[in-house]
Amino acid sequence: MDVRYINPFIQGLLDVVAMLGMTSIVRTGLGKKTYLQTENEVNIIIGLTGEVKGNIVFSTPEATAKNIASAMMAGVPVEKLDLISKSALCELANMIAGNSAAKLEGLGVKFNVTPPTLITGKNLLALISQVETLVINFAGNEGPLEMNVALEM
Amino acid sequence: MSSTTYIVPFIKAVASVFKDMLGIVVTKGEPVDEGEEFGSQGFAVIVGFTGGWRGRFFLDMPPTAALRLASILTGEEYASPTEEEVLLSAAEIGNVVCGNAVTAVNDAYPGLNIRLTPPSVFVGDGFSMFNVRLSSYSVLMQTEAGPIKINVAVEEGKR
Numbered sequence: 001m002d003v004r005y006i007n008p009f010i011q012g013l014l015d016v017v018a019m020l021g022m023t024s025i026v027r028t029g030l031g032k033k034t035y036l037q038t039e040n041e042v043n044i045i046i047g048l049t050g051e052v053k054g055n056i057v058f059s060t061p062e063a064t065a066k067n068i069a070s071a072m073m074a075g076v077p078v079e080k081l082d083l084i085s086k087s088a089l090c091e092l093a094n095m096i097a098g099n100s101a102a103k104l105e106g107l108g109v110k111f112n113v114t115p116p117t118l119i120t121g122k123n124l125l126a127l128i129s130q131v132e133t134l135v136i137n138f139a140g141n142e143g144p145l146e147m148n149v150a151l152e153m
Numbered sequence: 154m155s156s157t158t159y160i161v162p163f164i165k166a167v168a169s170v171f172k173d174m175l176g177i178v179v180t181k182g183e184p185v186d187e188g189e190e191f192g193s194q195g196f197a198v199i200v201g202f203t204g205g206w207r208g209r210f211f212l213d214m215p216p217t218a219a220l221r222l223a224s225i226l227t228g229e230e231y232a233s234p235t236e237e238e239v240l241l242s243a244a245e246i247g248n249v250v251c252g253n254a255v256t257a258v259n260d261a262y263p264g265l266n267i268r269l270t271p272p273s274v275f276v277g278d279g280f281s282m283f284n285v286r287l288s289s290y291s292v293l294m295q296t297e298a299g300p301i302k303i304n305v306a307v308e309e310g311k312r
Contacts, residue, residue: 035240047201047209047270055201055273083189083283090285114201114270115287115308117209121193121280127240128273152271 002153004107005052009149010136012100016092017140022071025140033133036126036148041065042081043119044093045128050111052104054151055128058093062120064143065089071142081120090116159307160290162261163210166254167294167303174249175225177296185291190281191304194218196234197282198247200272202255205265207310208287210254211303212247216276218299219243225298234276244272 010027017025036057042065044058060068066078069085072092078085093116101113129150138145164182171177191211196219198212214222216234223231223242231239248269255267282304289306 043275045199045201045273047203047273049201049203049268049270053271055270057273086283087285090283112203112207112268114203114209115207115306116285117199117201117306118283118285119275119280120283121275121277124275124277124280125235126273126275127237127244129271130241130244150271 005104005109005151005153006134006136006149008103008107009056009100009147012103013096013138013147016096016099020072020092022068022140022142025138025142025145027136028139029137031135031137033135033148036128036133038124038126038146040146041120041122042089043124043126044089044116045119046093046097046116047114048111048151049114051109052111052151052153054131054149056097056150057126057128057148058096059146059148061143064145067142068092068145086118090118157290159206160292160303160305162254162257163250163303163305164292164294166250166257167212167301170246170250170253171296174246175222177225177298179294179296179301181295182292185293185302187289187291187304190283191289191291192281193275193277193279194300194302195276195278196243197275198243198272199275200247200251201270202251202267203270203310204267205262205310206258206267206307208305208307209284210247210251210305211282212243212250213302213304215299218296218301221298222246240274240276244274247272247274
């Protein structure tokens with residue numbers, strides 16, 4: 001996977017969360033996995049088609065997801081991940097994907113994104129691609145957040 | 154087009170791919186009302202699409218059915234649904250079903266130009282899936298490998 005195509009995703013996420021007021025979120029790590037095996041209860045998947053094909057999965061513990069949803073809804077406390085907070089989280093993933101897509105188009109790579117799907121559950125194991133998955137870790141006041149990027153090109 | 158229109162090509166694709174690729178006959182299919190979230194039986198293949206239709210296709214089954222399908226495909230026996238070949242077999246079946254359905258739709262409605270994402274597979278206990286702002290439709294089909302549930306969530310995109 002070409003590293004030039006990863007930076008737009010990292011920057012896309014940081015730009016969007018900062019725009020929404022979550023300015024403490026920073027990148028904390030980078031790794032590689034064959035499978036996305038996650039302890040995180042909340043996973044949002046967005047697919048890509050076009051000159052790059054693949055899947056991106058945002059993965060967070062439930063507590064982080066609630067904090068992010070709360071931050072997006074002007075600080076209203078989120079006790080439970082209900083429909084509105086789930087919609088907010090999907091919208092966040094959508095904004096990040098859109099923002100990253102615009103940045104990638106700047107590099108001459110064209111693709112389309114699917115609508116987000118939010119998957120909640122415990123002890124999830126996922127195979128999101130038959131190529132290796134790049135894991136980018138972020139953390140901030142809201143808690144830890146992972147972005148898994150698997151691109152085929 | 155109504156949400157029923159969206160799922161019909163996928164029902165046909167499951168029936169034909171299961172018969173031709175796996176030798177499994179779908180004996181019965183009935184609609185399921187899922188409400189706001191789609192509840193998984195424990196093992197789900199997800200394929201996304203973009204173009205004239207934007208959305209997702211879920212092929213969902215109990216882990217036992219995933220083991221059975223992988224065994225039919227490869228001739229091996231598997232103990233756990235998280236074994237690599239089980240995940241890859243299911244991904245391939247999901248990919249073929251979705252490719253088959255979308256080819257039929259693209260042929261029937263020229264200009265839709267629907268394209269697929271690579272398949273992903275999720276395994277876990279009692280997880281659920283939520284699509285924002287998409288109308289979705291589910292059908293539960295009975296097969297000798299176990300109950301296979303499909304769900305199609307679509308919005309009409311730009312062509």
